[in-house]
Amino acid sequence: MREIVFDQLAEKLYYEQLENGLKVYLLPKEGFHKTYATFTTKYGSIDNAFIPLGKKEFLTVPDGIAHFLEHKLFEKEHGDVFQDFSKQGASANAFTSFTRTAYLFSSTTQVEKNLETLLNFVQEPYFTEQTVEKEKGIIGQEITMYDDNPDWRNYFGLIENMFHHHPVKIDIAGTKESIANITADLLYTCYETFYHPSNMLLFVVGAMDPDKMMNFIKDNQSKKEFKPAEEISRHFEDEPATVAEEKKVLKMNVHTSKCLVGLKEVSPNRQGTELLKHELTVNIILDLLFGKSSKHYKQLYEDGLIDETFSFDYTGEKGFGFAMIGGDTEKPDELEAQLKKILFQFRNEAFYEDELNRAKKKKIGSFLRAINSPEFIANQFTRYAFNEMDLFEVIPQLEKITSEDVKRVANEILDEKAFTVFQIVPK
Amino acid sequence: MHELSGITLHTLNTSKFKTNTLVLKLKSALTEENVTKRALLPYVLQTATNTYKTSTELRIYLDELYGATLNVDLSKKGEFHIITFRIDIANEKFLKDSTPLLQKAINLLADVLLNPLVEGGYFSSSIVENEKRTLKQRIQSIYDDKMRYSSHRLVEEMCKNEPYRLAANGVKDDVDTITAQNLYEYYEQVLNTDDIHLYAIGDLDEEEVINFVEKAFPLKSRQKSLHEVNKGKNVTSENEVIDRDDVKQGKLNIGYRTNITYNDSLYPALQVFNGIFGGFSHSKLFINVREKESLAYYAASRVESHKGLLLVMSGIDFSNYEKAVKIIKEQMVEMQNGNFTDNEIAQTKAVIKNQILETIDTPRGQVEILYNNEFGSIDRKAIEDIISNIENVTKEDIINVAKQIQLDTIYFLTGKED
Numbered sequence: 147m148r149e150i151v152f153d154q155l156a157e158k159l160y161y162e163q164l165e166n167g168l169k170v171y172l173l174p175k176e177g178f179h180k181t182y183a184t185f186t187t188k189y190g191s192i193d194n195a196f197i198p199l200g201k202k203e204f205l206t207v208p209d210g211i212a213h214f215l216e217h218k219l220f221e222k223e224h225g226d227v228f229q230d231f232s233k234q235g236a237s238a239n240a241f242t243s244f245t246r247t248a249y250l251f252s253s254t255t256q257v258e259k260n261l262e263t264l265l266n267f268v269q270e271p272y273f274t275e276q277t278v279e280k281e282k283g284i285i286g287q288e289i290t291m292y293d294d295n296p297d298w299r300n301y302f303g304l305i306e307n308m309f310h311h312h313p314v315k316i317d318i319a320g321t322k323e324s325i326a327n328i329t330a331d332l333l334y335t336c337y338e339t340f341y342h343p344s345n346m347l348l349f350v351v352g353a354m355d356p357d358k359m360m361n362f363i364k365d366n367q368s369k370k371e372f373k374p375a376e377e378i379s380r381h382f383e384d385e386p387a388t389v390a391e392e393k394k395v396l397k398m399n400v401h402t403s404k405c406l407v408g409l410k411e412v413s414p415n416r417q418g419t420e421l422l423k424h425e426l427t428v429n430i431i432l433d434l435l436f437g438k439s440s441k442h443y444k445q446l447y448e449d450g451l452i453d454e455t456f457s458f459d460y461t462g463e464k465g466f467g468f469a470m471i472g473g474d475t476e477k478p479d480e481l482e483a484q485l486k487k488i489l490f491q492f493r494n495e496a497f498y499e500d501e502l503n504r505a506k507k508k509k510i511g512s513f514l515r516a517i518n519s520p521e522f523i524a525n526q527f528t529r530y531a532f533n534e535m536d537l538f539e540v541i542p543q544l545e546k547i548t549s550e551d552v553k554r555v556a557n558e559i560l561d562e563k564a565f566t567v568f569q570i571v572p573k
Numbered sequence: 574m575h576e577l578s579g580i581t582l583h584t585l586n587t588s589k590f591k592t593n594t595l596v597l598k599l600k601s602a603l604t605e606e607n608v609t610k611r612a613l614l615p616y617v618l619q620t621a622t623n624t625y626k627t628s629t630e631l632r633i634y635l636d637e638l639y640g641a642t643l644n645v646d647l648s649k650k651g652e653f654h655i656i657t658f659r660i661d662i663a664n665e666k667f668l669k670d671s672t673p674l675l676q677k678a679i680n681l682l683a684d685v686l687l688n689p690l691v692e693g694g695y696f697s698s699s700i701v702e703n704e705k706r707t708l709k710q711r712i713q714s715i716y717d718d719k720m721r722y723s724s725h726r727l728v729e730e731m732c733k734n735e736p737y738r739l740a741a742n743g744v745k746d747d748v749d750t751i752t753a754q755n756l757y758e759y760y761e762q763v764l765n766t767d768d769i770h771l772y773a774i775g776d777l778d779e780e781e782v783i784n785f786v787e788k789a790f791p792l793k794s795r796q797k798s799l800h801e802v803n804k805g806k807n808v809t810s811e812n813e814v815i816d817r818d819d820v821k822q823g824k825l826n827i828g829y830r831t832n833i834t835y836n837d838s839l840y841p842a843l844q845v846f847n848g849i850f851g852g853f854s855h856s857k858l859f860i861n862v863r864e865k866e867s868l869a870y871y872a873a874s875r876v877e878s879h880k881g882l883l884l885v886m887s888g889i890d891f892s893n894y895e896k897a898v899k900i901i902k903e904q905m906v907e908m909q910n911g912n913f914t915d916n917e918i919a920q921t922k923a924v925i926k927n928q929i930l931e932t933i934d935t936p937r938g939q940v941e942i943l944y945n946n947e948f949g950s951i952d953r954k955a956i957e958d959i960i961s962n963i964e965n966v967t968k969e970d971i972i973n974v975a976k977q978i979q980l981d982t983i984y985f986l987t988g989k990e991d
Contacts, residue, residue: 155591155667177589179930226864228854233916235923237853254930255923283867290822291870291888294719352934399819400717402710439632447628448703453710474710504633508640511663514591515642518935573819 147360152538155517159538160356164367167344167375169531172359173351173523181352182252182520183261185268186528188347189340190245191318192465195381199339199373204381207336208327209313210320213242214285215333219249219268221277227267236260244314245463246532247340248525257354258362265348265366271337273330286322296570299396300404303568304470307391308410311383314466315390343367344375347531349524382465387412389566393482397573404570405478407485411467412564418534423543425462426509427555428469430547432458433505434497435488436471442488451481464533469559478569486565493560499549506544513540575783579792583943584782585774591667593675593775594936595660595682598944600768603654603736609708609743610751610759615645615656616704617756621690621697634681638674639663643685647741650948651834651879652803654741656763658682661936664776675777676785682771683789687764695757705748712745719986723824724886727984730814731828735805737880765793770947774936804832804881808979815985824986825897827885829905830979834881835948839977841962842970843883846978847876848921849913849971850904851885855920857904857913858885866900868893879948883978891987898983908975911968918968925963929956 150159160172191213195206220227220240231238236253249268253260292298302317309315319325350359389410416424436443436458446452455473471489475481516522527537575582601611625631635641641662648655662678665671690697715721725740732738769792773782808830833843851858851874862872872887889897907913932938933956946954 154669175589177587178934180927180934226855226860229920232853232855232924233920235927237924237927252927252931254927280867284863284870287822287868287888287890288870290890291720293821296717401713402717437632437636439629439636441629443632444627444629448699450703450706453707455714474714476710504636508636510668511592511639511641514639514663514667515661518590518592520934 147356150538154541155538157517157538160360162360164343164364166367166370166372167342168367169347170360170363171347171349171527172354172356173349174354174356175352175520178352178520179254180252180520181254181257181350181354182250182524183264183348183350184248184250184524184528185264185348186246186248186346187340188245188345188532189247189336190243191316192244192313192382193340193380194313194316196339197379198335199342199376204379205335207332208320209316209324210285210318211328211332211336212247213319214281214325214328215336216240216242216247216249217281217285218273218278218333219271222267222270222272227263230263230267231260234259234263238264242318244318244466246529248528250524252352252520254353261350261362262366265363268341269370271334271341273333275330278328278330278333282325282328285319285325289317289319289322292317292319296398296400296404299398300406300568300570301470303394303396303570304406304408304566305468307394307566307568308389308408308468309466310386310390312385312466313382338373339378342375343372345378347528349527351520351523385466387561388563391566393567395569395571398570400570400572402474403476403478403572404473405475405481406470406472406568407482407489408471408566408568409469409489409559409561410564410566411462412558412561414462414465414467416462417464419539419543421462421533422530422535422539423547423551424555425460426540426544427547427551428460428462428559430502430505430509431492431552431556431559432460432469432471433508434501434552435492437505437508439504446481446484451475451477451484478571482567482569489560489565490562492556497549497552502547502549502552506547509544510541577783577787577790578794580769580771580786580790582783582786583770583772584777584779585772585939586777586779587774588776589934590664590775590936592661592663592936593678593773593777594940595678596772596937596940597658597682597686598770598772599656599763600653600947601763601766603649603652603739605736605739607759608654608739609747610756611654611656611763612647612741612743613701613704613708613748613751613756614760614763615647615658616708617696617700618685618689619643619645619658620700620704622684623688623690624684626690638677639668641674641678641681643681649737649741652736653879653948658685666776675775675782679782679785679789687790689760695753696760698753701751701753701756705751708743709745709748712740712742712748715740719820719822719824720886720888723826723984723986724884726814726816726986727826727828727884727982730812730984731882731982732805735803737803737805766795768795768797768947770944772940772943774939804834805830808981811980812982814982815987817987817989819989820986821988822888823891823894823988825887825889825894826984827898827901827980828982828984829883829885830981831876831881831883831974832977832979833974835878835945839970839974840878842966842974843876844925844963845918845921845966846908846971846974847874847883848925849917850874850908853921853924855917855924857907858887858901861900861904862887862897866896868897868900878945894985894987902980905975905978905980909972911972913971915968918966918971922963922966926960929959
């Protein structure tokens with residue numbers, strides 16, 4: 147077991163890769179009652195074309211299958227795994243994103259028992275045609291719930307605008323039609339390919355004795371057998387750097403309009419430190435332009451174009467990335483025009499070193515706040531690790547960002563061919 | 574806990590967080606007359622102060638303090654309307670810089686509350702006008718979120734003749750009656766009469782914090798108000814309300830009167846009841862509405878602790894309305910008849926206990942647990958007491974709770990006919 151000490155943050159991380167390939171990270175947190183664990187596979191909604199384990203040819207699977215599989219893993223021959231967790235005083239959950247499926251629990255008692263339940267339920271799939279059919283009703287309702295949610299429609303609408311082919315444009319849950327094609331056999335095929343321990347990461351954070359915890363995990367894993375690991379082949383069509391649609395407007399049953407503008411990442415192939423530095427720099431640019439202390443924010447607010455729902459965000463993964471800016475507005479077209487102007491003006495604008503330093507200070511403080519949260523640490527650490535980055539490198543990398551970096555990255559991402567708009571307006 | 578003039582300070586020294594948190598709570602009765610002014614006030618106060626005369630200056634100062642966050646929030650606890658100001662600031666121990674940040678945060682919070690930007694004796698009218706516009710949008714935003722909207726509509730119908738029907742963000746039509754002058758007058762009333770509590774949580778020196786707060790908050794002392802809880806009416810018949818709108822999924826919300834609030838001896842039993850009935854993924858609603866019948870993605874219940882309500886919510890196909898209502902009602906009868914096992918009780922207690930302990934792992938949760946005590950005529954409850962009260966709940970207590978619960982209103986938001 148390796149010990150990695152972060153002096154400035156007063157944190158100590160323990161790491162080991164087990165014989166079956168599983169990466170295990172432990173972060174003890176003093177004074178905490180709870181222990182939080184996530185067991186995550188590098189398999190998300192975008193992985194819809196791949197070579198199944200032990201096969202030679204690519205297979206395309208129905209949209210929404212990774213999410214469907216997440217739901218179905220909770221059901222076993224003896225019943226529902228939620229029940230097992232709650233009997234042991236834990237609360238359990240799971241989520242599927244574009245690139246990951248995570249299973250998690252938190253508890254303040256019987257931590258080892260709960261951890262055993264987590265490892266075992268994820269590693270012992272049980273799917274039957276009958277339970278698969280039943281789940282179609284529940285997930286169907288989940289899909290309809292999101293259909294009525296204008297913020298979700300706006301978010302996905304913008305992503306659909308950006309991409310020509312990349313499966314990130316497909317809703318994570320799929321559609322009622324696509325999930326109708328899911329079978330128990332297909333679930334097993336996906337499971338066997340992507341739930342190999344060598345494609346997974348376990349993160350435990352909170353109250354614990356790291357030595358005991360690691361031995362417990364090793365012991366659990368050594369009793370199980372897995373086929374030899376294979377490199378997973380995933381297929382993605384070539385994606386142009388331009389956006390697929392420049393603008394779309396959707397009429398919905400809303401009282402207030404919504405407007406999001408987006409910038410598609412033009413070269414989404416970074417990994418590791420390069421990606422970390424890039425995404426921190428993009429976040430700084432967005433903060434300089436649209437943060438609450440920026441002159442633009444004040445102007446947009448006073449002009450009545452934005453309210454407190456205004457926000458911005460950047461997502462960067464291997465193969466795709468995008469920035470999004472916007473929120474509720476009474477004047478969607480005016481907001482769109484202003485946001486576009488502010489973004490592209492920045493390429494020629496002078497900005498001051500003290501603004502950059504302030505933005506860096508702000509990010510450092512918000513990172514400290516974030517690592518109060520075991521949930522943040524486990525989820526983000528995993529996302530970072532899957533992109534070969536290190537969560538605990540955030541502060542040192544932030545400190546290294548210079549005004550030249552800001553200029554260079556701004557010139558790269560602020561490309562008019564990568565700009566798109568999605569609006570929701572009242573019917 | 575430290576009683577200072579006009580403000581009660583609660584300090585909690587812990588080294589488990591990387592930041593220090595200040596939470597300021599102002600409490601007053603929820604009234605039709607003041608609800609909208611009160612909803613506007615904190616947003617006006619947090620925009621600018623006499624020291625930081627524009628929102629940009631204030632926000633730059635927060636960024637300089639390593640991205641300290643300043644938030645405001647309105648909520649209801651029973652028929653009290655609570656304003657919350659929250660500052661979260663890095664502990665300089667983890668920075669290369671060693672500026673004493675906590676003292677600055679206390680002073681900033683005092684500045685926001687006590688030293689607003691005043692023009693001609695009142696608030697700045699341009700700030701008031703901007704915040705009125707945002708408040709209208711905030712009130713209106715509820716219509717666009719069908720889940721929030723349907724729970725709001727249920728409470729509005731159910732508590733028609735009680736102040737609790739009012740939303741914490743106020744009434745849209747009343748926003749335009751507010752002026753910089755009448756808002757300032759209301760502000761003076763708030764400063765003189767509200768019940769004010771400040772919570773400071775983090776790796777801090779208590780004596781130092783008391784000293785800083787005493788200097789920064791020179792408030793007049795005030796009479797402690799008595800808390801009368803209005804549990805509402807005695808239900809004589811079930812009320813059914815159906816709204817039609819352009820939605821794809823029906824929202825079913827059912828409101829029950831529990832006749833039990835935070836102060837009652839049966840309150841811990843109500844929590845266990847709710848856990849078995851609909852609070853968790855092992856509870857009757859989740860299992861019978863979702864898992865057995867596949868009618869819904871979510872089917873859950875929650876307790877409004879200070880008002881004595883039990884609220885059920887679910888999203889279903891329009892055509893399943895009657896079926897879902899029937900199943901939910903059947904689960905209540907099961908509870909009343911004691912058709913739940915000792916295992917279910919033990920399981921629920923374990924999860925509730927876990928939830929309470931997890932809550933105190935966040936600064937925010939710590940404050941919420943402490944603040945609940947301000948609504949009790951009971952003694953201050955320690956976490957250990959809250960947990961042992963849950964452990965002591967018996968099956969008879971739970972059945973007793975179930976028998977007191979009365980169905981008040983069934984609300985259904987469904988699609989348009991055609």
